[in-house]
Amino acid sequence: MGRPFDFPGGIELPDNKTQSLQSPIRQPSLPDHFAVPLLQHIGEHARACVQPGDTVLKGQRLADSDRGAGVPVHAPTSGTVTAIEARQVPHPSGLEDWCVRIEPDGRDQWTELADCPDYAELPVEEQLSRIHAAGIAGLGGAGFPTDAKLVAGDGARIRTLILNGAECEPYITADQSLMRERPEAIIAGARIISSLLGAEECLIGIEDNKPEAIKALQEATNGTGIEVVVVRTRYPSGGEKQLIQLLTGQEVPHDGIPADIGVLCQNIATAESIYRALRFGEPVISRITTLTGKALERPGNVEARIGTPIIHLLNEAGLHEDNLKRLIMGGPMMGFDLPSITAPVVKGTNCLIAGTADEFPDSPIPQPCIRCGLCEQACPMELLPQQLYWFARSGEYDKAEDFNLFDCIECGACSWVCPSSIPLVQYYQHAKGAIREQRREQEEADRARLRFEQRQARLEKEKAEKEERRQARMEARKHKASGATPESAASSGPDLETLTRRRDDAREKVDEARAKLEEARETAPEAVTKLERALNKHQKRLDSAEQALANAHESSTE
Amino acid sequence: MLTTGRIMQWVIAATLPGLLALTLFFGWGNLINVVWCTLVAMGTEALILALRKRPVTFFLSDGSAALTGVLLGLALPPLLPWWISLIAAASAILLAKQLYGGLGSNLFNPAMVGYALVLISFPEAMTTNWAQPLALLDEAPGLLDTLAIIASLAEPATIDGITGATPLDVYKHEIGSRLASTVTADPIFGDGIARGWEWVNLAFLAGGLFLIRLKIITWHIPASFLGALTLMTLLFGYDPDQSVPVQMHLFAGATMLCAFFIATDPVSAATSNKGKLWYGAGIGILLYIIRAWGSYPDAVAFAVLLMNFAVPFIDYYTRPRTYGHRKPERGLPS
Numbered sequence A: 001m002g003r004p005f006d007f008p009g010g011i012e013l014p015d016n017k018t019q020s021l022q023s024p025i026r027q028p029s030l031p032d033h034f035a036v037p038l039l040q041h042i043g044e045h046a047r048a049c050v051q052p053g054d055t056v057l058k059g060q061r062l063a064d065s066d067r068g069a070g071v072p073v074h075a076p077t078s079g080t081v082t083a084i085e086a087r088q089v090p091h092p093s094g095l096e097d098w099c100v101r102i103e104p105d106g107r108d109q110w111t112e113l114a115d116c117p118d119y120a121e122l123p124v125e126e127q128l129s130r131i132h133a134a135g136i137a138g139l140g141g142a143g144f145p146t147d148a149k150l151v152a153g154d155g156a157r158i159r160t161l162i163l164n165g166a167e168c169e170p171y172i173t174a175d176q177s178l179m180r181e182r183p184e185a186i187i188a189g190a191r192i193i194s195s196l197l198g199a200e201e202c203l204i205g206i207e208d209n210k211p212e213a214i215k216a217l218q219e220a221t222n223g224t225g226i227e228v229v230v231v232r233t234r235y236p237s238g239g240e241k242q243l244i245q246l247l248t249g250q251e252v253p254h255d256g257i258p259a260d261i262g263v264l265c266q267n268i269a270t271a272e273s274i275y276r277a278l279r280f281g282e283p284v285i286s287r288i289t290t291l292t293g294k295a296l297e298r299p300g301n302v303e304a305r306i307g308t309p310i311i312h313l314l315n316e317a318g319l320h321e322d323n324l325k326r327l328i329m330g331g332p333m334m335g336f337d338l339p340s341i342t343a344p345v346v347k348g349t350n351c352l353i354a355g356t357a358d359e360f361p362d363s364p365i366p367q368p369c370i371r372c373g374l375c376e377q378a379c380p381m382e383l384l385p386q387q388l389y390w391f392a393r394s395g396e397y398d399k400a401e402d403f404n405l406f407d408c409i410e411c412g413a414c415s416w417v418c419p420s421s422i423p424l425v426q427y428y429q430h431a432k433g434a435i436r437e438q439r440r441e442q443e444e445a446d447r448a449r450l451r452f453e454q455r456q457a458r459l460e461k462e463k464a465e466k467e468e469r470r471q472a473r474m475e476a477r478k479h480k481a482s483g484a485t486p487e488s489a490a491s492s493g494p495d496l497e498t499l500t501r502r503r504d505d506a507r508e509k510v511d512e513a514r515a516k517l518e519e520a521r522e523t524a525p526e527a528v529t530k531l532e533r534a535l536n537k538h539q540k541r542l543d544s545a546e547q548a549l550a551n552a553h554e555s556s557t558e
Numbered sequence B: 001m002l003t004t005g006r007i008m009q010w011v012i013a014a015t016l017p018g019l020l021a022l023t024l025f026f027g028w029g030n031l032i033n034v035v036w037c038t039l040v041a042m043g044t045e046a047l048i049l050a051l052r053k054r055p056v057t058f059f060l061s062d063g064s065a066a067l068t069g070v071l072l073g074l075a076l077p078p079l080l081p082w083w084i085s086l087i088a089a090a091s092a093i094l095l096a097k098q099l100y101g102g103l104g105s106n107l108f109n110p111a112m113v114g115y116a117l118v119l120i121s122f123p124e125a126m127t128t129n130w131a132q133p134l135a136l137l138d139e140a141p142g143l144l145d146t147l148a149i150i151a152s153l154a155e156p157a158t159i160d161g162i163t164g165a166t167p168l169d170v171y172k173h174e175i176g177s178r179l180a181s182t183v184t185a186d187p188i189f190g191d192g193i194a195r196g197w198e199w200v201n202l203a204f205l206a207g208g209l210f211l212i213r214l215k216i217i218t219w220h221i222p223a224s225f226l227g228a229l230t231l232m233t234l235l236f237g238y239d240p241d242q243s244v245p246v247q248m249h250l251f252a253g254a255t256m257l258c259a260f261f262i263a264t265d266p267v268s269a270a271t272s273n274k275g276k277l278w279y280g281a282g283i284g285i286l287l288y289i290i291r292a293w294g295s296y297p298d299a300v301a302f303a304v305l306l307m308n309f310a311v312p313f314i315d316y317y318t319r320p321r322t323y324g325h326r327k328p329e330r331g332l333p334s
């Protein structure tokens, strides 16, 4: 491969990666309990399939999920389920969520795993369902269920599979250590994904500040046709859109997904877990997590079991709690402050930074924007951050949208370079939230109005119809009274006429009942069942009246 | 990491070579003006901040008022009476900046508003108080002499030939009736372009390139400005016997100061890279038009202010194409 393509903007950051790369990946000890969240990614909660008191083996399924909706979760060790309870989970909102609490028995005994040396021979469907069953969700951070992502790519013809090993955020070295130590598993996983997708080429994007990982991957890819593309270290080269642009020169359409241009991105750690799932039947019960920051005595990477309380890992790495100023999950640019130190590790926990006050000094008081344009030069999405800021701040959300606010990937490059220390991304996040809220309210209002109008129109129509029928009946009666029976009525006889009238009356009642029911659905839900029954009754009467009329018709025409 | 205060400091630092050249070739006038205008600008800023009940030291420390003062001191005629500089500097801060809500909210370049105001009000003083090159004087006035002139205690006329018009002005007025060779025989043109001025402009150019290197400014505005000015001269003023030649447009007068320090004032300039190109080119074209066909000898202030007007318009029509979008959005949001 020649020179990779380029993306606009971007910034060079102090990478702070060496601290955590001094030692190989460590295996932490078992904590006194685990709390495995039932939802660790975008999608639905998994349904618990164990109960408090159950004993479980390591790797046993704790909760299940349908394909397309979410992924199952598994026991990180053998032990006893002691509770299924709401707990603090690592989420910026600080909300609690359901977790399965397990107390280890110390034996760490595996459940039976489906070892499968010829995994490559398995049919596509089977491979996908095993990937799902292993609970694999994107390990890069956002965590989209992987089987769903692979299927979604299926229809759209993926030409290029890109493995994201850029890891462009400072501090994080989880992917780097995995590439350094387990390149073969990554490549094996890449080949599985590649063949599942029928991709023509597979590229691994990696920044040039990881020489050992590059070397390891180059050796492992030798002869596989997979290409290791080394890109210049520049944040945010690991952003999905930026990496695609770097490696293919193409841009993901602003209202589309990478599959629209025949590209699919996967994180290298996801590839590794896919290999483990198919080859050894191992579900995702651990991930590589970087523990770093100056408040730790022994920074490094650990193979952290999902559900381990974060405090346990930090203590093992020598946490000085007094020095801890900020605890960040993810990187310093796009990560978030953990609301609680007891929250558990989840599938997306790629990094925990225990930062001290001198690492993360308070940001200075923002000064006015001087329109220096540094933010614009840094923006990888070619937005105009200073204009977005202006609009966001003054609440001119329509203008912000018009300036493509929603294309902002919240990478924070603009805030980083702003000489006036304006927390730009916070303004964008706030504006996006406000706009979404507005949209939701608008939709709500639209729907209510539509419902009202439809109902109004229906009532009008029903009234008109009823009126028409009444007119017709009056007409008929008049005719009868005057003896001037119309032809049809004459031939059908009085019997038929009565039947018709009965039918019409019944229909009217049905209409009335239906209208009442509709109304009750909106205004008085408690009356709905009763009214439903009434409607049924009237409907039945109408049916029999119609039947009678039809029979009479038949007999009269015979 | 750059901070806003640091940016202003660097810009001020980058003007020092130009200030040095001005002082070497034209005497103490500019240096005195720079100090005086800076004091007035900062004083005015502090006063207004205090009146508006804003934190004075916090905002003064951003250095923007100081920079406005420095730029005015560099641009004004070196021997201008003190009270005219005072009006220029005070109104720059008061009218052009604080009335708009302070740093970042002003539409117009404050220094140029101050400059234009005094240029319109005191056209005579603004054209005749330019210091002549020291090399042409029998005896260079010392610091105290210069102070005395500026303080209006001594009449400049008492020191023979110390003030006059700028070479640009002289050339423009003389060339109508004489040939280029006879016009440039005047010693203020020296052997090259314009005695002293060429060095001053080179010094500002050097300072400007330094700012580009530091990524404090981008190349777009200076490049398009100088390019447009050159192009205009080549198109309309190619005959040195009829109009001011291109080297004089570029290296006499305030051209380089404008290119790198005035037109690039971020607050009042266009924002996107493409917008900056248009903005710079607009200033170049207007500068030529006013210099060549207007009645003012130099026109940096008017050219810049006119383009400041156009900035919102330029910004709306030069938005970059966002990643993943096929075309850049144009025009005002509906």
Ligand code: SF4
Pocket: A368, A369, A370, A371, A372, A373, A374, A375, A376, A385, A386, A389, A414, A417, A418, A419, A420, A421, A422, A424
């Ligand atoms: S970097 Fe900051 S000060 Fe400069 S234009 Fe952007 S928001 Fe304004």
Ligand code: SF4
Pocket: A378, A379, A380, A381, A382, A383, A384, A385, A407, A408, A409, A410, A411, A412, A413, A414, A415, A424, A425
């Ligand atoms: S946070 Fe948004 S506006 Fe700022 S640099 Fe990143 S993409 Fe651009």
